[in-house]
Amino acid sequence: MNMPDESAILNKVTHSVRANQLIHQFGVGAMIHFPDQVLMSAAPEFWESDVTPIYDERLANRLGVRYFGLPISVEGDNGKHRMAYVRFPQxxxxxxxxxxxxxxxxxxxxxxxxxxxxxxxxxxxxxxxxxxxxxxxxxxxxxxxxxxxxxxxxxxxxxxxxxxxxxxxxxxxxxxxxxxxxxxxxxxxxxxxxxxxxxxxxxxxxxxxxxxxxxxxxxxxxxxxxxxxxxxxxxxxxxxxxxxxxxxxxxxxVYFPVVKTSLVIPPFTTDFNELIQLTDAYDRGFQNYCKAMEKNRGEDRIQEIIEDTTEEIVKELANSNIKEDAIKEQLKKSWMNQDENAEEDMDEDQRFREEEYDALDGEAPNADASNFFKREEQKIEPYQETIPSLKQVVLIHKMREVQALIGFSRINPVSGPDDKDHFVCIKELTTDWYPGYQVLGEGIFIRFDELQIEKWISQYKEKLSARANTIKDNYAKSFYTINGKQTITVKFLFLHSLAHALIRQLSFECGYNIASLRERIYCDKGDGTGKVMTGIFIYTANGDSEGTLGGLVRQGYKETFPDIIKKAIEKARYCTNDPVCSLSKGQGIYSMNLAACHSCLLLPETSCENFNAFLDRGVLIGTMDDTEIGFFSKGFDTYKNK
Incomplete structure (x- = not known):
């Protein structure tokens, strides 16, 4: 590991940090407390240029870069650490x-x-x-x-x-x-x-x-x-x-990292383009392509690099019967795609979530065409016998998530994508990559019946809206913004609170530590724009090198998952801090939770994409002074279709 001012090589054992920590708490601009001194992670421009590349076409297009760089090689015990530090404090x-x-x-x-x-x-x-x-x-x-x-x-x-x-x-x-x-x-x-x-x-x-x-x-x-x-x-x-x-x-x-995450999903990734990207020839060609773009070599040079890379890939994959023209077209698509079909009038984050939602529920084209995204949809009838409101259960046996560090702020988190006064970008404008990290894992995707949720909300509209508006008002008064400007609706509170209850229960059942599980909430804004979404995706956040241990997906089958949901709801009914927790008018950071505390719903912050905000047990099981307003207040067969 280097220091850009003195260029000293530090001990790899005593001065190493985990790759995912370099994207989160110890990212660029953060101080790392080593046994003998405190160092600060240096800008990507000081890292060695041959970082391990990570490819996610969808996220790269969104962030305006070509790839993501992992500063620690994946070559086993002999792997080289390519991270750089500066001395701070002085x-x-x-x-x-x-x-x-x-x-x-x-x-x-x-x-x-x-x-x-x-x-x-x-x-x-x-x-x-x-x-x-x-x-x-x-x-x-x-x-x-x-x-x-x-x-x-x-x-x-x-x-x-x-x-x-x-x-x-x-x-x-x-x-x-x-x-x-x-x-x-x-x-x-x-x-x-x-x-x-x-x-x-x-x-x-x-x-x-x-x-x-x-x-x-x-x-x-x-x-x-x-x-x-x-x-x-x-x-x-x-x-x-x-x-x-x-x-x-x-x-x-002192340090609030700004991290963007993405699921690598079809049709943006398939077995075909993943096979190409795993070749050594692709890495060499991509590096040459990036250098050519930096120096504005022109279209003729780009075409030459694509031709040369195609020939090398064909030689490397000589026994795979892949046609040269198909490789060439894939290289053009992966390297030169500018996402021209993006809808300009749609919120970027909303469109990003809709693409993932379509892949998870099977509506995306070639939803089963990727070796790194393996889904198994379950017959819903056995689940509905216990949980009538469920509409879809999908087991994701293998998935890949990419996390990219794009910047940070100090004193307070950034208040949104337009907060340029407080947001500090970690790279120069000419640098065409962000530090990145990827994890292979598994997950369970569940989708609820939209009609039943609407029926519940309309039945208790005044009381439920009052709870949502309380959180919304506290959020508006705060200086806190998470993943852009979050839209607070009753449906979002329901999905988010249920996800927390499920993660707490799944951690007892599947063998993964609770900090190893993460949530991803799919909820529309409720204003008629975009796709209607009512889903929860719970997945492993740090699977092993093979991608999965299988413990989480195994809990998603009909023999176990309905009982897990029942147990999660029953445990949410009781909190050791009741009645204070149940009757709370605002708790947690900036009072952005109602009936939710460390004894009932809160998770390690790495598990929650909203950092333990926007939670309320009241929308699940009601409150001590209004027991009937929760979706599951009267039992699991209350909203069963007649």
């Missing part, structure tokens, strides 16, 4: 001599005092950060404090300016800082003192978590504490007129 202190200064000054001291052998082995003190004066036994300790601003910048805490903040103190010419613990009975930051040994200026850290701290300290003549506009993950600074906030480097508000 400020470290020695616990023995108490000196506090940026790493480049520690390195200068190290290069003076270290032996030639040490400097040859670790010229920039990347592998073993220690105090050059106190010896290797005294490891340098990274600063716990950083400053962040709403535009996504992150900077070191202004230690020098803070030490000289008293009155009209001017910063001395050669500040030398030390940090002390006063030990006077105080606690927290009040007990920490920063002192300049050169001029004697000092200040403790009292009040540093005040949101308007720096704005109060600055004056018109001198503005020491404005945001420097630092993006250390890509080694650049830009202008910023904000006053930043102080934060602990491990606080959740």
């Amino acid at each position: 400020w470290y202190y020695c616990p023995k001599c108490k000196r506090l200064k940026p790493m480049d000054e520690w390195v200068k001291e190290y290069r003076i005092k270290a032996s030639d052998a040490e400097k040859d082995n670790d010229p920039y003190m990347v592998k073993d950060p220690h105090c050059p004066s106190c010896g290797k036994h005294w490891k340098l300790v990274v600063s716990r404090l950083v400053t962040i601003c709403e535009h996504g910048h992150i900077n070191d805490f202004p230690w020098i300016a803070w030490a000289h903040k008293r009155g009209k103190d001017k910063i001395c010419d050669h500040p030398q800082l030390k940090i002390y613990t006063m030990g006077t009975g105080r606690y927290g930051f009040d007990n920490i003192l920063v002192k300049c040994e050169t001029c004697g200026s000092l200040a403790n850290l009292s009040g540093i978590m005040d949101k308007e701290l720096f704005e109060k300290l600055d004056n018109e003549e001198e503005q020491r504490f404005k945001c420097p506009g630092n993006h250390p993950w890509k080694r650049m600074k830009e202008g910023c007129d904000c006053y930043p906030r102080v934060s602990l480097r491990g606080a959740s508000s």
